[in-house]
Amino acid sequence: xxxxxxxxxxxxxxKINELQSLFKYGExxxxxxxxxxxxxxxxxxxxxxVENSLEESTNKHVKASHxxxxxxxxxxxxxxxxxxxxxxxxxxxxxxxxxxLKISKNSEQKLNLLKRAQKEFINVLxxxxxxxxxxxxxxxxxxxxxxxxxxxxxxxxxxxxEIESLAMSxxxxxxxxxxxSQQLASVNHLIASIQGKIITLLxxxxxxxxxxxxxxxxxxxxxDATYEDKHSQQDIADKIISDVHSxxxxxxSQEEIDRLLDSGLKN
Amino acid sequence: xxxLVVDDSPTMRRIVKNTLKGLGYEEVVEAEDGKDALTKLxxxxxxxxxxxxxxxxxxxxxxxKAVKDDDSLATLPILMVTTRGxxxxxxxxxxxxxxxxxxxxxxxxxIKEKIDSIxxxx
Numbered sequence: 001x002x003x004x005x006x007x008x009x010x011x012x013x014x015k016i017n018e019l020q021s022l023f024k025y026g027e028x029x030x031x032x033x034x035x036x037x038x039x040x041x042x043x044x045x046x047x048x049x050v051e052n053s054l055e056e057s058t059n060k061h062v063k064a065s066h067x068x069x070x071x072x073x074x075x076x077x078x079x080x081x082x083x084x085x086x087x088x089x090x091x092x093x094x095x096x097x098x099x100x101l102k103i104s105k106n107s108e109q110k111l112n113l114l115k116r117a118q119k120e121f122i123n124v125l126x127x128x129x130x131x132x133x134x135x136x137x138x139x140x141x142x143x144x145x146x147x148x149x150x151x152x153x154x155x156x157x158x159x160x161x162e163i164e165s166l167a168m169s170x171x172x173x174x175x176x177x178x179x180x181s182q183q184l185a186s187v188n189h190l191i192a193s194i195q196g197k198i199i200t201l202l203x204x205x206x207x208x209x210x211x212x213x214x215x216x217x218x219x220x221x222x223x224d225a226t227y228e229d230k231h232s233q234q235d236i237a238d239k240i241i242s243d244v245h246s247x248x249x250x251x252x253s254q255e256e257i258d259r260l261l262d263s264g265l266k267n
Numbered sequence: 268x269x270x271l272v273v274d275d276s277p278t279m280r281r282i283v284k285n286t287l288k289g290l291g292y293e294e295v296v297e298a299e300d301g302k303d304a305l306t307k308l309x310x311x312x313x314x315x316x317x318x319x320x321x322x323x324x325x326x327x328x329x330x331x332k333a334v335k336d337d338d339s340l341a342t343l344p345i346l347m348v349t350t351r352g353x354x355x356x357x358x359x360x361x362x363x364x365x366x367x368x369x370x371x372x373x374x375x376x377x378i379k380e381k382i383d384s385i386x387x388x389x
Contacts, residue, residue, distance in 0.1 A: 168289060168375060171282055175372035178276040179350060182321065220275065220321040225350035225371075233352040233370045234377060240357050241368060251362045 046204050053197045064190040067223075071180045071187075074227040078176035085166045085173070092159045092166075099152045099159075106149045113141060176227050185221035269294040269311075273304040273318040273330065274348075279371075283317055283348065286375045290382070301325030305333055308340060315382070320349035320356070331363040344385045348373060 120137055123129070244250055272283045272295055284295045296313055298304035300322040308316075316334065320327035327347060334340045344366040349356075352370045360368055367381040 168285075171285055172372060172374055174278060175282060178274075178279045179371065181276065182350060218323040220323045220326060222321050222350045224353070227372060234373070236354075237352060237357050237368050237370050240354055241361065244358070244361060250364075251358050256362070 050201055053201055057194045057197055060190045060194050064187045067183050067187045071183045074176060075180055078173045078227060081173045082170050085170045089163050089166050092163050096156050096159050099156050103149050103152050179225045179227045182221040182225040185219040186223040268292055268315060269313045271296045271298060271304060271308060271313040271316045273298045275299050275322040286378050289375055290379050301327060301330030304330055316343055316345045317348055318345060320347060320351050328363055331365055335364045346381055
């Protein structure tokens, strides 16, 4: 009979006890683990939704940020255009002021001339005729000088017409207000949709956001509205219209529009 | 000649109105969207319509279709003035029978050219 090592037996017994404790612990921990697994399986779709929402929101944030940059740059562009025109108007107004001063000086000269002519005329009427003095006076009359006011008047008229045209250009540049307000409405829409996503996400975790509603204004907008490249865009539009008219292919349905876009008009 | 200018932006209405004034057209009726424009069209006759596309309540394209669907208004010339510049939009506007199409921001010569061309083809 094999001799049993008392020490080994004690060891085995101790290990069995440890295993027993481990199983008992396992029995206790198992429901918790089940709960944990169930929680993880429940939260995984939510986390995926969080990830997707964050990705979507990030993209929308970037888009909103770019649109705001567009608003800034296009406002800047229009402002520069307006300031250039205002500078030109100021220059022209200064020129007009100078011309008026010259006209006033010229009128004074004409008045003096008239006074001298009047004096000579009285002398002649009084029989005090001095041919040399009269000839000298006639020679001193500068016809060019007499016409100066007319020339200045014409220049003033030209300047006023140019100012009118510059004022019209300023008014046209102010179309930027309509364009940037559409860009801002588009940014507003993006921000509201991000806010909507966040509220939907928060509802997964608590009642937070229950009382929050996204209010979108009913401002209609073109998200591609731009202040730049105005001439070439109009040229393209004119070409499309002219091509369609010359080919007598005015579309009467969406299918025809699609067909035209797929054909030559695409390029 | 009386114009109806339809745009939800008061600034744009003013700009279009001043442009028309500069071209010698003094009589202008204003409307802030398609719905308002239809009401005004039925209240007083006009000779020419200039409309934006993006507007609340009834947009420009819906407005054009409503005008063209009404026999009493269908012959009115319509110039669309909009920021929408892609080909699909232009073709869609043509399908709705706009007389011509101007992309914002516009210049007075472009508006003049379009109005003259529409009027001469009538």
